[in-house]
Amino acid sequence: MKAAREIGQPAFITLLDEDRVREPSTSDGPLAGVPFAVKDNIDVAGVPTTAACPDLTTPASESAFAVRRLHEHGAVPIGKTNLDQFATGLVGTRSPYGTCHSAASVAHVSGGSSSGSAVAVALGVVPFALGTDTAGSGRVPAAFNGLVGVKPSRGLVSTRGVLPACPSLDCVTTLTRTVTDARPVLDALIAHDAEDPYARPMPALLPAGVARRMRVVAVPDGPLDLDPEHAQAWTAALAHAAAVGQVVRVDVGPFLAAARLLYEAAFVAERLAVFGHLLEEGRQVDPTVRQIVLGARRFSGADAFSGLHELARLRSVAKRVFAGADAVLLPVTPGHPTLAEVAADPVGANSRLGTFTNMANLLDLCAVAVPAGQRPDGLPFGVQLLAPAFADGPLLDFAARWTGEPVEPPPVRTLLAVAGAHLTGQPANADLVRLGGVLHSRGRTGPGYRMYTVDGPFPRPGLLHTGDGPAAGIEVEVWDLPQAALGALLPTIAEPLHLGPLGLDDGSTVLGFVADTGCADSTRDITAYGGWRAYLAGR
Known part of the structure; x- marks a missing residue:
């Protein structure tokens, strides 16, 4: 000194x-x-x-x-x-x-x-x-x-x-x-x-x-x-x-x-x-x-x-x-x-x-x-x-x-990717908060995913890996949930959505809201917006 x-x-x-x-x-x-x-x-x-x-x-x-x-x-x-x-x-x-x-x-x-x-x-x-x-x-x-x-x-x-x-x-x-x-x-x-x-x-x-x-x-x-x-x-x-x-x-x-x-x-x-x-x-x-x-x-x-x-x-x-x-x-x-x-x-x-x-x-x-x-x-x-x-x-x-300094990783429970109604500020986000969820990170899907509007109790999208989706991916949020929260969340998920593996832009794979393959309807394809929020804003 x-x-x-x-x-x-x-x-x-x-x-x-x-x-x-x-x-x-x-x-x-x-x-x-x-x-x-x-x-x-x-x-x-x-x-x-x-x-x-x-x-x-x-x-x-x-x-x-x-x-x-x-x-x-x-x-x-x-x-x-x-x-x-x-x-x-x-x-x-x-x-x-x-x-x-x-x-x-x-x-x-x-x-x-x-x-x-x-x-x-x-x-x-x-x-x-x-x-x-x-x-x-x-x-x-x-x-x-x-x-x-x-x-x-x-x-x-x-x-x-x-x-x-x-x-x-x-x-x-x-x-x-x-x-x-x-x-x-x-x-x-x-x-x-x-x-x-x-x-x-x-x-x-x-x-x-x-x-x-x-x-x-x-x-x-x-x-x-x-x-x-x-x-x-x-x-x-x-x-x-x-x-x-x-x-x-x-x-x-x-x-x-x-x-x-x-x-x-x-x-x-x-x-x-x-x-x-x-x-x-x-x-x-x-x-x-x-x-x-x-x-x-x-x-x-x-x-x-x-x-x-x-x-x-x-x-x-x-x-x-x-x-x-x-x-x-x-x-x-x-x-x-x-x-x-x-x-x-x-x-x-x-x-x-x-x-x-x-x-x-x-x-x-x-x-x-x-x-x-x-x-x-x-x-x-x-x-x-x-x-x-x-x-x-x-x-x-x-x-x-x-x-470039070291960062201690946060503790991980169960990670869930959401892309529509469960995003921060959207109608179903309160369900994640009520179950003890906290926002883990923002990001995008990996390449190859497309987004479609789907039927249900309120406006929502579904993600499908069609292989021809944009390389830049679709906007998502990843939420950190207690293990027990998934069991409580499942009954609230209406068809044609379900939970399945979802690839992210950082190379990781987490659970996410994905759509059945029958949802791939070109008249409902909103992929070009890049995300649900952008779709709602531009609709």
């Missing part, structure tokens, strides 16, 4: 006393004795929480809930890290303690606001660091420094003891070199804090529609506004996505529209409400931070409600993407600006960096930023995987498969 004082960057605002760092660990778990850094908007007992404002000098009376959780698991904080002042920025340049740069280039920004935390990990000072992520402040510096940045679902990690930016959106996040490194840290951090008004416990079961094993990733159905070097790296990332899982193309317009709300609508006024009083004249406040936050005075109460209504509309539209996909893949940023470019246009350059990150907490998504190789100029390139709230575990597994 490199000495924190010898890294040649202002990554740290405060280093803890060596005697304190050397306190013996009382844990024998995976974090016992592991050093970590703490973003300086998170309390560490006895140390001022400056949020990069030197006028804030009062030592914290106790450590933040997240820091105490890590300490209980044996991890050892070594210092407080630099940040964009009051966690308002995605560039890493808005600090009177100095400007961090990317670990890969002295000319390019480190990303913020968790700039010092990212640099400390990237340069090998600590194996992991805590950051925060309200608008992308953990994911952007992760992408610019070749790291993994995990933004859990809102409320899973308590923000008690964090100097707030936007309390309804703030998240404590982790920065590590690998997904494997992040797992024990998150295991320690995720615990319900009854004293945090925004805390939410992890549900005992995955939410409806969230698969245990994620396979289907949604990508934009059109070009994105990316800098040329970023665009080339994004093309390579899309090819990698097709190798890791199954790719579907979707309209990400609602996601990008929600991202614009964070600073272009009244949501920015939450910052004014919680720390506007700290921006008074005479304090050492970054002028851009003051401009952004105090500029929120122009919004009215009516503006706030208009923003909430628009967000509700966009959230409703955006969540439809997850009916047919496990996660959304996006670049973390549109480009990687230089320090000079940010100095020339501090607001515009920063605003552009949030194009793909600002929406995550507004839309109640969890997210993981992962390395995706390098741009042609050698700078790190990062992408992010986004999924619905509380899909954190499966999303972390998907991120591990992206990076």
